[in-house]
Structures are given as structure tokens and as C-alpha cells.
Amino acid sequence: MKSICVFCGSADRVSPDYLAAARQMGRVLAGRRLRLIFGGGKTGLMGAVADGALEAGGEVIGVIVPSMNTSALAHTGLTRMDVVAGMHERKARMHELAEGYLALPGGFGTFDELFEAITWGQVGAHQKPVGLLNVKNYYAPLLAAIDHAVNEGFIFREHRDVLCCDSDPEKLLDAMNAYQHPHAAVKRWLREE
DSSP, X not given: OOEEEEEOOOOSSSOHHHHXXXXXXXXXXXXXXXXXXXXXXXXXXXXXXXXXXXXXXOOEEEEEOGGXXXXXXXXXXXXXXXXXXXXXHHHHHHHHHOSSEEEOSOOHHHHHHHHXXXXXXXXXXXXXXXXXXXXXXXXXXXXXXXXXXXXXXXXXXXXXXXXXXXXXXXXXXHHHHTOOXXXXXXXXXXXXX
């Protein structure tokens, strides 16, 4: 992998632990010479991950829509900022630039982007790794819901197993680097549905 798309929250009123973890994730990405692709914001975890990468000399590309490209929301110190027409184009551009996807804690937007990346892999639209930085066990309830869906037969175990998860950025990136796409599960899923 040469680039990672990070999905994460933009809220500022969150635990400082989340912000510190995002900044550290940015530093680790830069230390591994991984280009950071993200939503272009300067607030919350979005700003923290970008700042961490930039402070460590990393390359950071933001992708933003015109309505968010304001002095209050847009990060101004990036390597590059791509302004695209709308949210669909934004996600498509981030997917195009990334060789892997990583979700930090966040809300509806983060969940939307995360599940889209997982789903696209499930149907064979990409073969890229998807990871969760599980800061403060943030993703435990979501993982429990996913495991429940596996147990109830709605998700194949192979598709659940592609989701890399760790609270340590280095271990998480190691797991993502070792990712093997479940080609047989994709074929089986498409055949059965």
C-alpha cells in the first residue's frame, strides 16, 4: 500500500483520547510513507489525523465539496485539496486515490464510508484492506452487531474476517498489509444471492 483513505469524525467535543489517537495515526502513516487521503476537514479527528501526518512530513490529500470548503471547515495546510461537485463524487475520488481504508472513531458519515468500503469489497469492486482503529474500544458495539449478523446468517464469516481491527496503529497497519482478499467468498456470495 502507498495510500490510505481515513474515515473519521469531525466533531471537536470528543474525548482528548480520540484526538490524540488520530494525531498518532497520522504520524504513523507518515512514518511508513503512506499518503493520507481524507475528507479535507480541519476539525475533530479529521484535522488531528491530517495534522499528525503533516507534522511528521507526510503527504496529505483532502477531498472536499464546495459547501464544506470554507475557512471554518477546510484544512488549509494540506499537500493538495481536491474540490469535487458533491458527496458521491467525494467518496468516489477518495476510493480512487486509496489503496486501503481505515476508520477511526466517528459518526454517521464515518459509518457510511466504512460500510460502503466493506460492501464494495464484498461484491468484488475492490480488493483493498479495510481497518478499524479501535480507540477506547469504540468499535466494540459495532463489531458485536456485525458478529450477530454473521451468527444469524446475513454475513459470511470470510467477509467478517476481512475487517482488520486493533487499537495500536502499527499492529493495525501490519494486519492491513497482510490482508488477503477472499476471492472465493466473493464468488460464493454473488452466486448465492
